[in-house]
Structures are given as structure tokens and as C-alpha cells.
Amino acid sequence: DLPKGYQISQYDDPICYDGYIEIPTESGHKKIGLIRIHMEEDAGKSMHGMDGTLIDLNRCGIPLLEIVSRPDIQSPQEAYSYLTTLKQLIRYIGISDCNMEEGSLRCDANLSVMPRGSNKFGTRTELKNMNSFRGVEKALAYEAKRQKEVLESGGTVVQETLLWNEQTQTAEPMRSKEESHDYRYFPEPDLVDVQLTDAMIADIKKTMPELPSERLQRFIRQYSLSEEDGLVLTSEREIADYFEEAVHDFPDTALMNHWVRGEILRILKEKQLRIEQSPVSPGQLKELLTYLIQKNITPQTAKTVLDTMAETGEAAGKIIEKKGLMSISTPDELDTLIRDILQKHPAELEKYRQGKTQLFGFFMGQVMKATKGRADQKITRQILEKHLNSYKEGGDVTSH
Secondary structure: OOOOOOOOEOOOOOOEEEEEEEEEEOOEEEEEEEEEEEEEEOOOEEEEEOOEEEEEOOOOOOEEEEEEEOOOOOOHHHHHHHHHHHHHHHHHHOOOOOOOOOOOOOOOEEEOOOOOOOOOOOOOEEEEOOOOHHHHHHHHHHHHHHHHHHHHOOOOOOOEEEEEEOOOOEEEEEEEOOOHHHHOOOOOOOOOOOOOOHHHHHHHHHHOOOOHHHHHHHHHHHOOOOHHHHHHHOOOHHHHHHHHHHHOOOOOHHHHHHHHHHHHHHHHHHHOOOHHHOOOOHHHHHHHHHHHHOOOOOHHHHHHHHHHHHHHOOOHHHHHHHHOOOOEOOHHHHHHHHHHHHHOOHHHHHHHHOOOHHHHHHHHHHHHHHOOOOEOHHHHHHHHHHHHHHHHOOOOOOOO
16 A cells, blocks of 8 residues: 555665563563564554545555564463553653554564474465554454364364454455565665764764663662552653652652552543643642651642642642642640530540440541541540540540
8 A cells, every 4th residue: 555566665684683572471470572673664554434445545544663572472461561661662762652552563473383292384364454452462362262173173264364353353354465575675765864873873872761670679769669560660761750750859658659559640630631631730730749758738738739739730739728728737726726626525435435446436536527527636646645535534524
């Protein structure tokens, strides 16, 4: 599907060869070998419909990078892990957004099966038209099952290209699969050689960003994170950048990790936004959590303020001041409030005295309700325990 009738591709001298990518699997990390990485031009796209076939030439001639892996992937699950690891690496380097829906990342998969214990590959088929990583996983599972059934029934697998149908969850034959000699390679006379010098390669290495695995290990070491926390925070370069900007010069890395992982990612999921579209900037989150660690607001209030920030874009300080959300931490003020609440609930108070101590949570809830979550929980708990213990021992609850 190229108007000039042929496709330009690297053949003898790929940009890269004999590399590998390390992927996580259920049994540990595994290296997937790379045969070659080469450039070629994109082709047009045939779109078949009830009224005939149309050709979309919008991407025709645009350079693409083709990454060819060795036959080291042994399951659809490993294929999914390989693709997600590769996508993460490509996005970290910044050479593509890897959006499969827009065509900036595509995957064709070759598959063959062999008898258990054998080391000879069977006849392979090629799968095309998968528009998601889960789609690749499903297509491979389908084709592996189909090939096994063919072989177990005494048949032979035909080397062909198959189109994955997402609606029917089946693969349909497209054409017989070509070998490399079928492509009829010949030199492109209008292209000159590109000479990559050692100096050019050294300059590229200097500009390479920190890669995902390197950043993960540094996060675990520098910020005292668990591997699980580190994996989430480094899953995307933009999330890692957000966290590092927010945690810079902030005294409590564990608190920042908790809020980025829990609250910021929750808001983004609810609003279906990427981290770079976050309505709360790293600086704004840092301001909010500064109020929290200085005990000017309670954790419950902080979550309420964060949700308001995400909706309005206002700064934490402005929201706290406007809504009067500063925490109540003065012992005298809380003591008076707690006495008043205990007097209003004599039945529950009597049950507590008789041993139903789980009602402590009820009284804490009443304090939080009365203060709209602004009461300092630690001081509230201390004062409440003092009064309830006194009452259990025969004392009285009176207001001042």
C-alpha cells in the first residue's frame, strides 16, 4: 500500500542488534533477546468494508522503528509483560508516546508450538490487527490453542498471516506468510550511507535519560520505598517526575509517597486524566501536606481540601482560610466539646461503663462530626480516654 510500489527498509545493517530486554515474570526476571532494531517507512492502510476497500495514506512514508525479538517468549503472559516493559522503556527515552489507538505503536506477533521436551520450532503463523496489549495476549492464546488442536488431530499448521478479529475473538486468514527471499530486496539508489561514529554514539549516551530499572533502584534507595511503591511511582516517567518535584525539600517522603500513590492517582483515575494533566500540581500538593505535617489541618480535612483543589484549582491555603478548616488542637476547647458530647449521649455512656468499649469509636465519630473533621485526633483521643476511664471508675461527666 505504497504509491511508489515499494517500501524502504534497512536490511544488511540495522541500527542495533543482539540486545535484550529484561521482563518480570511469575518465576522472576527473564531476558528476551533482540535480533535487530531497524528503520523503515510506514505503509498505507487498507480498510475493507461492505462498499469496497479504501486506502488511508496519511502515515505513508513516515519513518518507523521496528524491533524484532528472538523466540524467547514462551507464553501470552510473557508477551504482555514484554510489550509493557518495552513501552515503558520507549516512553522513558521519549521517542514515542506509544499510543496504539493512534498508530504510534503497533505489534505483529509470530507464534509456533512445539511438543514438550522438543527444541525444534514448529511452523509459525503471524498475527496482525491487535489494537491493545491485552488484544495481543488474547490473540496469542487463541492461536496457540488452535495450533495445538490442529496438530493433535493429525493435521499440519499452514504458514500464513492471520488477522485478529476483536469482535469475534478469532483469527482469520489474510494471506500466505512470506519468507525473507520473497521480499526481493534491492539497494535504494537515492539514499546515501549514514556513518555512525564513536563520537556520535558517545554524545547520544550522554543525553540518555535515567532508565526505568535504574530509577526504580534509586527511588527504593534514596526515598526508602518498598519495591511495590517504587514500581508504581516509576511505572511512567511523568509519574516519577511528579513525585520527585513534589518530594524535593519536603521532610516526609513516606507521607508524600502515600498521597501521590493513593490520592493523586485516585483523582486522575476518576477524572480519566494522565499525570501531566493533573489538576493539582506538585507544588500545590506540597503546600497542602505542609499544613498537614504542621498539624494545622487533620488528615480527613486534607483529603477534603485536595478534592476541592482538584475541582477548583485553588490553592490549599485559600481553601482552608475561606472554609475555616484549621484544626482544633487546643486541649481546653476540645475538653469542653467532648464533655458536652458525652452529656448528650447518656445511654451510650452507660453502655461503655458496663464494658461495651467498642463505643469509643462512636464517641470519636461524634467529635469529628461536631467539628467537621477539624479536631486533632491524637489530642481528642487522649482527652476522650481520660473522661471515659474516669466515668468507668465511678466519676461523673460535667461540662464547664
